[in-house]
Amino acid sequence: MPVTFYIPGALQEFTAGHSRVQIEHSPKTLSEALSALWSIYPGVRDRIATEQGQVREHINIFIGDENVRYMGGLASPVPDGCEISIVPAVSGGGGL
Amino acid sequence: MIGQVLGHCRVVAKIGEGGMGIVYRAYDEVLHRDVALKVVKKDADLDSSSSERLLHEARASSSLSHPNICTIHEVGENEGELFIVMELVEGKSLHSMCAGAGLPPESVLRYGVQIASALARAHDRGIVHRDLKTANIVITADGLVKVLDFGLAKQVGSGIFEATTRSFASVQDASSMSGTLPYMAPEILRGEAADYCSDLWALGVVLYEAASGRLPFEGRTGFEISSAIMREVPNPLGPPIPPGLWSIIQRCLAKESIQRYQRASEVQAALEAVQSAGIVSAGPGSDLNAPKTTILHSVRHAQVRNGDFLLLVGTTKGAFILRSNAQRSRWEVGGPYFHGHSVYAMAYDDRGGQHRIWASTASYWGTLLRSSDDFGKSWTNPQQAPIKFPSETGASLKNIWQIALGRPEEPNVLFCGVEPAALFETRDAGETWSLVQGLFDHPHRPRWMPGNGGLALHTIVLDPVDDQRMYVAISAGGVYRTNDGGLTWTPQNQGIRAVTMPEKYPVFGQCVHKIAMHPARPERLFLQSHWGLYCSDNRAENWHDIANGVPSDFGFAMITHPRNPDCVYIVPVESDEFRCACDGRLRVYRTRNAGASWEPLSRGLPQKRAYETVLRDAMTADSFDPVGIYFGTRSGQLFGSRDEGRTWQKILEGLPSVVCVRPAVVGDAFGGVRPTPPKTPAPSQEPKSLSKSKTRRPNR
Numbered sequence: 001m002p003v004t005f006y007i008p009g010a011l012q013e014f015t016a017g018h019s020r021v022q023i024e025h026s027p028k029t030l031s032e033a034l035s036a037l038w039s040i041y042p043g044v045r046d047r048i049a050t051e052q053g054q055v056r057e058h059i060n061i062f063i064g065d066e067n068v069r070y071m072g073g074l075a076s077p078v079p080d081g082c083e084i085s086i087v088p089a090v091s092g093g094g095g096l
Numbered sequence: 097m098i099g100q101v102l103g104h105c106r107v108v109a110k111i112g113e114g115g116m117g118i119v120y121r122a123y124d125e126v127l128h129r130d131v132a133l134k135v136v137k138k139d140a141d142l143d144s145s146s147s148e149r150l151l152h153e154a155r156a157s158s159s160l161s162h163p164n165i166c167t168i169h170e171v172g173e174n175e176g177e178l179f180i181v182m183e184l185v186e187g188k189s190l191h192s193m194c195a196g197a198g199l200p201p202e203s204v205l206r207y208g209v210q211i212a213s214a215l216a217r218a219h220d221r222g223i224v225h226r227d228l229k230t231a232n233i234v235i236t237a238d239g240l241v242k243v244l245d246f247g248l249a250k251q252v253g254s255g256i257f258e259a260t261t262r263s264f265a266s267v268q269d270a271s272s273m274s275g276t277l278p279y280m281a282p283e284i285l286r287g288e289a290a291d292y293c294s295d296l297w298a299l300g301v302v303l304y305e306a307a308s309g310r311l312p313f314e315g316r317t318g319f320e321i322s323s324a325i326m327r328e329v330p331n332p333l334g335p336p337i338p339p340g341l342w343s344i345i346q347r348c349l350a351k352e353s354i355q356r357y358q359r360a361s362e363v364q365a366a367l368e369a370v371q372s373a374g375i376v377s378a379g380p381g382s383d384l385n386a387p388k389t390t391i392l393h394s395v396r397h398a399q400v401r402n403g404d405f406l407l408l409v410g411t412t413k414g415a416f417i418l419r420s421n422a423q424r425s426r427w428e429v430g431g432p433y434f435h436g437h438s439v440y441a442m443a444y445d446d447r448g449g450q451h452r453i454w455a456s457t458a459s460y461w462g463t464l465l466r467s468s469d470d471f472g473k474s475w476t477n478p479q480q481a482p483i484k485f486p487s488e489t490g491a492s493l494k495n496i497w498q499i500a501l502g503r504p505e506e507p508n509v510l511f512c513g514v515e516p517a518a519l520f521e522t523r524d525a526g527e528t529w530s531l532v533q534g535l536f537d538h539p540h541r542p543r544w545m546p547g548n549g550g551l552a553l554h555t556i557v558l559d560p561v562d563d564q565r566m567y568v569a570i571s572a573g574g575v576y577r578t579n580d581g582g583l584t585w586t587p588q589n590q591g592i593r594a595v596t597m598p599e600k601y602p603v604f605g606q607c608v609h610k611i612a613m614h615p616a617r618p619e620r621l622f623l624q625s626h627w628g629l630y631c632s633d634n635r636a637e638n639w640h641d642i643a644n645g646v647p648s649d650f651g652f653a654m655i656t657h658p659r660n661p662d663c664v665y666i667v668p669v670e671s672d673e674f675r676c677a678c679d680g681r682l683r684v685y686r687t688r689n690a691g692a693s694w695e696p697l698s699r700g701l702p703q704k705r706a707y708e709t710v711l712r713d714a715m716t717a718d719s720f721d722p723v724g725i726y727f728g729t730r731s732g733q734l735f736g737s738r739d740e741g742r743t744w745q746k747i748l749e750g751l752p753s754v755v756c757v758r759p760a761v762v763g764d765a766f767g768g769v770r771p772t773p774p775k776t777p778a779p780s781q782e783p784k785s786l787s788k789s790k791t792r793r794p795n796r
Contacts (some may be wrong), residue, residue, distance in 0.1 A: 051492055
């Protein structure tokens with residue numbers, strides 16, 4: 001079963017306008033799923049992750065309804081056919 | 097071919113096939129980026145001279161840097177096969193987007209302006225496209241036009257006319273060459289060489305097709321098409337096509353090249369004039385093929401002309417471009433650009449005849465350096481962040497605080513000061529950036545401490561006389577200087593007090609807010625610290641206090657007068673705890689004797705309950721006579737003085753917090769001085785670099 005990424009509007013310019021992207025093969029972890037996503041749409045990578053490979057501070061990733069920060073981060077297991085949502089955190093957009 | 101390595105690119109997948117060759121998606125294993133790889137067919141009828149010409153053209157085209165031109169990274173040869181490595185562009189071809197009834201006029205204008213801008217850049221560099229057509233134009237998902245294959249066309253095959261005619265006549269719908277003939281100018285059909293004017297003819301055909309969905313000159317055979325091009329006039333385009341757009345298309349399609357526009361920039365200006373006339377209505381037939389996200393849809397653009405003066409204003413929620421002229425009395429506002437992103441650094445780069453605006457953007461999606469060559473109408477939005485810390489540093493880029501141009505004789509050199517505190521440089525006009533390792537490896541770095549705004553390298557000052565000397569300022573690390581082109585750095589903080597440290601005069605660790613130098617007197621620097629105003633007359637060897645008569649020596653912004661090296665402007669704020677104008681009175685202070693005394697400049701500025709703050713890069717000066725001084729406040733007000741600070745006017749209010757104000761005099765926006773390509777150093781001259789090691793752009 002493919003896993004499905006839900007892409008926020010701000011990133012759809014890097015997914016050819018798609019709000020959903022399916023990964024055909026079965027990634028075992030979030031890290032593998034993300035690698036597959038940005039092998040197709042490389043522009044997404046630097047928007048989600050820092051150059052050190054960490055998910056950006058104000059970005060949340062949910063596998064189903066669970067925030068991966070509380071599931072094992074990038075090592076979080078990805079169940080077959082699951083839905084992965086990328087959303088900006090409420091805390092973003094601060095500044096002066 | 098899949099899996100093979102050409103140059104240093106591993107072929108991943110086939111993504112298309114054209115008359116000239118096959119296009120693959122590939123991965124550059126040196127620069128770690130996805131690229132498009134075009135492999136010229138072995139049966140493409142290339143003799144050795146054609147092959148040389150193709151290589152020559154591709155190399156020339158690789159010098160083109162423009163947001164609307166697909167960049168050529170590398171050309172090479174592998175076992176007799178020519179290959180071209182280029183930017184991977186993803187989107188829809190204009191050909192597919194306008195099929196049917198064509199696009200709405202506003203889309204035609206929006207795309208047309210960008211295509212004309214791309215042609216203008218190429219023509220200025222002496223490169224003719226030769227095969228402009230809707231199939232060679234890609235619209236990315238964010239509405240950015242990318243023109244493909246500059247200079248590559250028609251070096252293949254023994255004859256242009258025969259090849260394209262044969263192709264079109266024999267396979268009307270599927271051949272990759274079909275559709276080329278209908279874009280050919282009459283003079284090409286007569287056997288003359290392609291030039292700028294034949295590109296502008298092709299632009300006319302592209303605009304006609306984009307607006308109507310059909311070609312201006314049609315026929316069942318190549319002969320009929322050629323005949324139509326030579327003799328017929330195209331069917332007129334009526335409403336909803338605005339008459340102005342139809343006039344532009346007609347002039348592009350004048351049979352005699354002398355009757356056409358003579359420069360692509362003229363077409364661009366004409367299209368922009370129709371755009372700004374507001375006679376384009378969206379109408380019910382909205383652009384169904386339009387990208388789902390377009391950055392610049394609702395943005396108002398300033399219509400910039402040669403001789404204009406611009407203020408580039410960065411705020412915590414986007415950027416603005418304000419346009420005026422030498423009078424500086426009326427202002428047109430363009431923007432906001434980068435909705436919701438903080439723009440801490442902007443710069444205008446007119447070296448080498450270009451007119452490029454740089455901006456740094458930061459949001460929860462990361463930090464990017466972006467540029468515009470058309471005064472904000474389009475901006476680069478790179479797939480990969482141009483500035484990144486190497487993985488072995490363990491650091492991640494938070495913000496770009498400063499964009500500094502290199503010296504005039506090195507127009508491809510720029511520097512960026514970033515957070516966490518580090519210096520990056522590019523020597524290829526922003527294509528690749530590298531960390532200045534000499535500073536990053538400084539033994540003091542682990543003991544630098546973040547200030548209120550973070551641990552940032554926010555100021556970069558180049559010595560205009562000694563090309564090996566440069567200063568940077570870090571909050572809170574202090575001033576550092578290199579005398580050897582960046583290999584080694586020394587702290588230059590003697591005499592600067594550090595109120596927040598137990599030792600009041602440490603070697604480093606001062607929270608320096610800004611340093612300023614007058615280019616006519618490079619041995620002297622001025623410094624605004626976190627408590628403290630200083631001057632050095634010996635290249636920052638030591639500093640002396642110049643807070644003589646100011647209401648507070650706390651502040652952020654500091655600039656020098658462009659002509660008087662003894663004249664400096666600051667805006668004091670009350671204290672560390674209360675970072676607002678002293679006594680609620682917004683006053684700029686000026687010294688005209690290098691800090692021996694200061695005078696308040698407040699006429700026209702609010703003097704009651706004005707609890708304003710002017711941040712470190714939010715003040716600037718122009719170069720007119722008398723000099724104009726400008727500053728923005730944290731509350732979103734923008735003030736200006738046309739008489740060197742004697743009187744002030746409010747230019748704008750209601751902006752987000754202003755963090756950056758920069759000037760730009762547009763010397764030649766649309767004509768006059770021709771850009772000159774950067775000089776290539778002689779082979780024996782290794783370009784000076786501040787980086788010990790860096791990723792270099794591959795040889796072209």
